[in-house]
Amino acid sequence: MQIHEKLKERLMKLGLDETIYEMRTRKCILSREKLNLEKVPWFDGAYFIDASFTNRNDCFIFDPISIIPCLALEPKKEDKILDVCAAPGTKTFILSFMTDNETKITANDIDKFRVRRLKANVNKFNISAEVMNASGRKITGSFSKILLDAPCSGEGMINKKDKIFQHWSEKRVRLLAKAQKKLIQHAFEILEKGGILVYSTCTFEPEENEEAVDFLLDKFDDACVDKVDVNNIVYDGGITEWNGKKFNNQVKNCMRIHPQHNRTGGFFVAKMRKL
Numbered sequence: 001m002q003i004h005e006k007l008k009e010r011l012m013k014l015g016l017d018e019t020i021y022e023m024r025t026r027k028c029i030l031s032r033e034k035l036n037l038e039k040v041p042w043f044d045g046a047y048f049i050d051a052s053f054t055n056r057n058d059c060f061i062f063d064p065i066s067i068i069p070c071l072a073l074e075p076k077k078e079d080k081i082l083d084v085c086a087a088p089g090t091k092t093f094i095l096s097f098m099t100d101n102e103t104k105i106t107a108n109d110i111d112k113f114r115v116r117r118l119k120a121n122v123n124k125f126n127i128s129a130e131v132m133n134a135s136g137r138k139i140t141g142s143f144s145k146i147l148l149d150a151p152c153s154g155e156g157m158i159n160k161k162d163k164i165f166q167h168w169s170e171k172r173v174r175l176l177a178k179a180q181k182k183l184i185q186h187a188f189e190i191l192e193k194g195g196i197l198v199y200s201t202c203t204f205e206p207e208e209n210e211e212a213v214d215f216l217l218d219k220f221d222d223a224c225v226d227k228v229d230v231n232n233i234v235y236d237g238g239i240t241e242w243n244g245k246k247f248n249n250q251v252k253n254c255m256r257i258h259p260q261h262n263r264t265g266g267f268f269v270a271k272m273r274k275l
């Protein structure tokens with residue numbers, strides 16, 4: 001399947017080109033025991049695996065870039081965590097690992113079929129989470145930490161390029177951007193004062209990334225964007241202008257992680273706080 005000319009143009013404006021889709025990302029697992037495998041540099045307890053890894057059925061296998069939004073959330077045992085768009089549960093699993101399975105995590109997703117996979121993973125891996133099947137815009141209550149790993153155009157999932165190209169259009173990017181703004185607004189409304197909201201996507205599109213963060217900063221005077229405290233990972237800061245639209249300077253604190261940076265999928269992470 002061919003890449004869309006429009007997508008190619010957009011990537012070029014962001015300093016990327018279609019050769020990113022020739023790359024293959026590496027996968028990792030988490031372990032509390034020391035393993036004789038190469039360590040993922042940005043998280044103790046994560047190890048790269050390769051094709052020779054045999055224990056596949058017993059382990060949760062994922063792209064190590066998924067660890068970054070979870071680190072940005074700074075999960076603590078005493079937190080009340082909401083994972084708004086959680087299925088199939090990769091980041092719920094990582095958050096549960098990071099808090100020794102002792103934190104109250106609500107793992108939600110709107111899609112009932114994906115919720116089945118989420119429930120299966122929660123059971124199989126003993127994840128400390130309560131599963132919900134609702135729209136992220138309808139969740140009530142309040143939470144000290146919220147992860148919004150939003151539905152997006154998925155351009156960063158370079159291993160699945162045919163699927164991305166099949167569904168890609170500028171119209172879809174615009175529709176997703178609209179839905180993401182509604183989700184981020186509601187997530188911030190149910191965030192406790194002093195709490196952290198992490199917004200992440202696996203796309204490069206500024207409309208789905210910096211623009212969503214800029215929208216939040218514009219809407220709420222008590223929102224700010226912090227730098228993510230993470231080491232040993234290569235990334236660029238958020239961009240402050242796209243197609244003639246200028247964004248709030250704080251978006252520079254966001255992380256743009258491109259496939260060539262660390263041989264992972266492409267990712268965007270913003271860590272926001274309620275003052």
Ligand SMILES: C[S@@+](CC[C@H](N)C(=O)[O-])C[C@H]1O[C@@H](n2cnc3c(N)ncnc32)[C@H](O)[C@@H]1O
Nearest residue numbers: 085086087088089090091110111135136149151
């Ligand atoms: C990027 S995927 C989430 C991946 C997941 N966080 C993980 O790490 O395994 C985005 C998810 O958002 C869900 N979704 C889409 N719209 C939603 C909404 N309005 N409320 C809640 N979930 C939604 C989709 O069903 C999909 O599972």
